[in-house]
Amino acid sequence: MESEKCLEALLTRRSIRRFKPDDVPLDLVLKAVDVARFAPSARNGQPWELVVVRDKERREKLSKIHPWARYAAEAPVAIVVLSDTRRAPDSYMIDGSLVAMYLWLALHCLGLGAVWLHTVPVADTVRRIIGAPDHLFPVALFAVGYPDERPAARPRREVRDIVHLESFGSKLE
Numbered sequence: 001m002e003s004e005k006c007l008e009a010l011l012t013r014r015s016i017r018r019f020k021p022d023d024v025p026l027d028l029v030l031k032a033v034d035v036a037r038f039a040p041s042a043r044n045g046q047p048w049e050l051v052v053v054r055d056k057e058r059r060e061k062l063s064k065i066h067p068w069a070r071y072a073a074e075a076p077v078a079i080v081v082l083s084d085t086r087r088a089p090d091s092y093m094i095d096g097s098l099v100a101m102y103l104w105l106a107l108h109c110l111g112l113g114a115v116w117l118h119t120v121p122v123a124d125t126v127r128r129i130i131g132a133p134d135h136l137f138p139v140a141l142f143a144v145g146y147p148d149e150r151p152a153a154r155p156r157r158e159v160r161d162i163v164h165l166e167s168f169g170s171k172l173e
């Protein structure tokens with residue numbers, strides 16, 4: 001694999017919160033999902049389900065789950081990532097987050113922009129809006145569209161601040 005290209009994809013992904021009005025073909029979204037399904041999961045359980053919402057009324061409902069979710073109405077597509085608490089009782093949140101992250105990166109590689117919108121504190125509301133049963137936990141909601149901004153990277157903690165050598169507390173020089 002060309003490592004620079006691979007790293008570039010990881011390093012250039014951003015949360016996109018301004019979208020062009022252009023519609024996103026469903027095929028393109030499905031292409032991203034086709035890649036996202038290669039995310040790892042505990043015991044390869046793949047406990048995820050993805051609800052693609054293009055309907056404006058339903059996106060508007062999703063955009064009101066909290067004040068920072070308004071992008072769901074401003075982008076042409078919203079995607080809810082659900083994870084099955086019955087199939088993966090001890091890993092549904094992790095597995096669901098992994099497929100969500102793969103999806104985000106795949107969308108980015110396909111020229112689409114997305115922002116992850118928090119769902120955890122409002123899981124019941126999200127379930128109700130999309131008609132999902134109680135055992136499916138909404139791990140993430142994405143607003144997806146063609147980017148209309150190129151935000152700079154947000155600040156990140158330094159390597160030396162986050163790495164501990166051999167045991168917790170021994171920091172790099």
Ligand SMILES: Cc1cc2nc3c(=O)[nH]c(=O)nc-3n(C[C@H](O)[C@H](O)[C@H](O)COP(=O)(O)O)c2cc1C
Nearest residue numbers: 013014015016017068069115116117118119153154
């Ligand atoms: C679990 C999670 C929840 C998030 N919730 C929101 C949200 O509700 N609204 C929003 O605008 N951004 C949300 N974000 C996006 C973060 O603010 C963003 O990823 C972070 O500031 C880093 O910026 P970057 O994605 O451009 O690297 C969320 C991200 C994660 C991983």
